[in-house]
Amino acid sequence: MKRFLLAAVFATLWAGAALADGAISIGDPHVRLVPPTAENTGIFMVIRNQGDKDVKLIGADSPASKKAELHTVIEEGGMKKMRPVHDISVKAKGETVLKPGDYHVMLIGLTKPLQEGDIVPLTLRFDDGSSQSLQAPVRKIQVPMGPAAAMPTK
Amino acid sequence: MHTDQRARTPFRLSSLLLVSVLSIASIGLVAAHDGTHGLAHETGVAKGGDFTLDSTAGPVALKQFRGKVVVLYFGYTFCPDACPTTLSALGGAMRSLTPADATQIQPLFITLDPARDDVKRMAEYSRFFYPTMLGLRGSEERLAAVAKQYGVLFAKQKVDSAANYVVDHSSFLYVVGTDGKLSRSVPYGAPPLEIAAALRAALPHSAK
Ligand SMILES: [Cu+2]
Numbered sequence: 001m002k003r004f005l006l007a008a009v010f011a012t013l014w015a016g017a018a019l020a021d022g023a024i025s026i027g028d029p030h031v032r033l034v035p036p037t038a039e040n041t042g043i044f045m046v047i048r049n050q051g052d053k054d055v056k057l058i059g060a061d062s063p064a065s066k067k068a069e070l071h072t073v074i075e076e077g078g079m080k081k082m083r084p085v086h087d088i089s090v091k092a093k094g095e096t097v098l099k100p101g102d103y104h105v106m107l108i109g110l111t112k113p114l115q116e117g118d119i120v121p122l123t124l125r126f127d128d129g130s131s132q133s134l135q136a137p138v139r140k141i142q143v144p145m146g147p148a149a150a151m152p153t154k
Numbered sequence: 155m156h157t158d159q160r161a162r163t164p165f166r167l168s169s170l171l172l173v174s175v176l177s178i179a180s181i182g183l184v185a186a187h188d189g190t191h192g193l194a195h196e197t198g199v200a201k202g203g204d205f206t207l208d209s210t211a212g213p214v215a216l217k218q219f220r221g222k223v224v225v226l227y228f229g230y231t232f233c234p235d236a237c238p239t240t241l242s243a244l245g246g247a248m249r250s251l252t253p254a255d256a257t258q259i260q261p262l263f264i265t266l267d268p269a270r271d272d273v274k275r276m277a278e279y280s281r282f283f284y285p286t287m288l289g290l291r292g293s294e295e296r297l298a299a300v301a302k303q304y305g306v307l308f309a310k311q312k313v314d315s316a317a318n319y320v321v322d323h324s325s326f327l328y329v330v331g332t333d334g335k336l337s338r339s340v341p342y343g344a345p346p347l348e349i350a351a352a353l354r355a356a357l358p359h360s361a362k
Contacts, residue, residue, distance in 0.1 A: 032234060032238065034234060034238055034282075035231070035278060035279045035281075035282035035283075036278070036282070037231065037274075037275050037278040037279050037282075038231055038232075038234070038238075038279065039231075039232060040232060040234045040317070041234050042234040042235060066316065067316035069315055069316060069317075071315075073235050073236070076322075077307070078307050078324050079307050079308070079309065079322040079323055079324050079325075080235065080236040080322065080323060080324070080325050080342070081311070081320070081322040082233070082235055082313075082320050082322075083313060083320075084313055084314055084315040100235055100239050101235060101236070101239070101343075104234070104235070106234060106317075108315070108316040108317055109316065141238055141239065141242040143239065143242045143243045143246050143345065143346060144345055145246060145250065145345055145346050145347050146344075146345020146346065146347050146348060147345070147347060147348075
């Protein structure tokens, strides 16, 4: 456990160091809490690129699942369609948001059920050869209660 | 229209073109779903109606909830996106109702992926979002028939992924009135308070 913590601290420092001279930073990474019986979940975040060149996220790895893949969701023909993608690009001086209904890192085949507050280690690989290791907390799905749209009375 | 959109999809589709017979059967309903806001137009096309499916407690028939409002969602537990989002919103809607109203509403989650979702998984998955939500399953044929009744579009799609295949699906909540008739549908993305309003509107005695 101690060794794991040390590794986590090291990874965090390392990510910080990469940020200092690298161009890519990750904001608000979090894992979606799903029922204990679910086999998969999604990880969302903001990827920022302060550099002068476009970069692409080309892969992800996590010990929390058998496989981590890059996916998106498209709306087509009245259906939601989830599809693997080869990469997720982040423009120079820009950012790309991974969010529900859109790009996500999908954890396929969770090795054990995740609970709210668990920390999932994740490594992201980019096409410039760099990578980022981060710790993503598991969070409950937040759906804004929203205003009730005026319901047409019939 | 949906066929040439396929060609614009920004990734490799070579292995993706196994659209199931099921979706072809319901493809005539696509137009009714496009650009739908608020009350779905497809209620004019899809009639809804009775069905019997399986649960951990044995067969569940829509008929047995006559006198209650039933809210239906079709999806699959393998889905980390639209399904948990919509079921969370539905859970939030149920919790925003008065306890008296909430007991008059039966939420049902119906799988479109019977190969991977057994009744036990459906039950546990559904309960997570709201304690009285029931998870239902049936044979592919029966599920296709129920989906068609309600105007649900779905297609099993092979993907180049550890997921092996996904199930593309439309994402509406269907509100069935106390008389068993499909009364309205609520589109994907509706916030909990909007879903709650649709549920209350179907309750005869609720303070509107
Ligand atoms: Cu995915």
